[in-house]
Amino acid sequence: MPKQFAVIGLGRFGSSVARTLTELGHEVLAIDSDEDRIQEALPYVTHAVQADATDEEALKALGIRNFDVVVVAIGADIQASILATLILKELGVPHIVVKAQNHRHGQVLYKIGADEVVFPERDMGVRVARHLVSPNILDYIELADDYSIAEVVASDNMDGKTLRELDIRAKFGCNVLAIKSGTRINIAPRADDVIRSGDILVVVGRNDDLRRLQDKA
Numbered sequence: 312m313p314k315q316f317a318v319i320g321l322g323r324f325g326s327s328v329a330r331t332l333t334e335l336g337h338e339v340l341a342i343d344s345d346e347d348r349i350q351e352a353l354p355y356v357t358h359a360v361q362a363d364a365t366d367e368e369a370l371k372a373l374g375i376r377n378f379d380v381v382v383v384a385i386g387a388d389i390q391a392s393i394l395a396t397l398i399l400k401e402l403g404v405p406h407i408v409v410k411a412q413n414h415r416h417g418q419v420l421y422k423i424g425a426d427e428v429v430f431p432e433r434d435m436g437v438r439v440a441r442h443l444v445s446p447n448i449l450d451y452i453e454l455a456d457d458y459s460i461a462e463v464v465a466s467d468n469m470d471g472k473t474l475r476e477l478d479i480r481a482k483f484g485c486n487v488l489a490i491k492s493g494t495r496i497n498i499a500p501r502a503d504d505v506i507r508s509g510d511i512l513v514v515v516g517r518n519d520d521l522r523r524l525q526d527k528a
């Protein structure tokens with residue numbers, strides 16, 4: 312069953328969350344104190360309502376406790392973001408995700424019961440920096456502090472070689488989970504599968520091993 316989401320604060324981040332959730336087929340209630348933001352959101356969300364998220368009665372009247380997930384994307388106004396989170400927690404919202412402005416703000420949000428705190432600018436900065444340093448890593452997912460899944464682009468060095476010849480597991484301690492070649496994807500790579508330059512290897516490993524691999528890739 313699709314989940315019911317509410318997004319509070321329709322700045323660049325909140326509106327992007329609300330729009331994507333709608334595109335993924337979910338019901339989204341968008342809330343902002345600014346009427347212009349509501350007008351902008353109306354075409355792409357299920358419902359958009361003008362309300363002040365620091366007003367407990369207003370949130371109650373919207374039935375906010377019936378939503379599975381509420382995203383608080385209030386930007387610069389840290390006080391309003393904290394107060395809204397506190398009210399949502401007290402009203403019993405099952406899952407509260409909040410955008411933090413900085414580390415301290417994030418700490419406070421966790422203390423008052425936010426289930427997830429996100430730092431979009433910080434995280435995007437990390438991604439951009441990593442991509443600048445390692446252009447042949449297209450994307451990665453951090454699994455734990457030291458481990459990630461990365462998409463590594465195969466260079467000419469790998470062209471025509473089989474996974475057995477490349478011996479990635481022994482040389483780099485990494486596992487190739489899948490190989491993407493154009494639109495085809497091989498999710499059960501075998502030792503004798505041949506890699507072509509430009510293929511994308513989806514690899515799991517320790518971050519330093521992944522870095523060694525991408526230097527050689």
Ligand code: ADP
Pocket residue numbers: 319320321322323324325342343344345348362363364365384385386387388391
């Ligand atoms: P971003 O950095 O994601 O663009 P902004 O600071 O531009 O974020 O946007 C935050 C949004 O949150 C604005 O549209 C603003 O009107 C809204 N907002 C701020 N305070 C409240 C509040 N108390 N209740 C509801 N919406 C709020």
